[in-house]
Amino acid sequence: MKLPNPENAIIDSQKLKGYSLNPSHTEGQHKARVFRSALDLGIEDVEVLKSALLQAVKTPDAVLDKRNQYGQKYVIDFPMTHNGKTATIHSV
Structure with missing residues (x-):
């Protein structure tokens, strides 16, 4: 299925920098290690990852996931x- 309103997607650079790409973050360090190993991506590449995510939300390959207090995933x-x-990047 296609994401509703993909042009309105917001990717938080601080979340990518502080969590997903941060090798010092208590929980995010494992993601950071995989990003570095698999794609040679680090904190310095936050805009590269953000751009790829913003492009990916425009594809028709989204799968409906659970809903939480923040909305539909x-x-x-x-x-x-x-x-x-x-x-392959797995993004929720």
């Missing part, structure tokens, strides 16, 4: 290439 799996490496 969707899952998007998409291939990303960076520095000659390609990996």
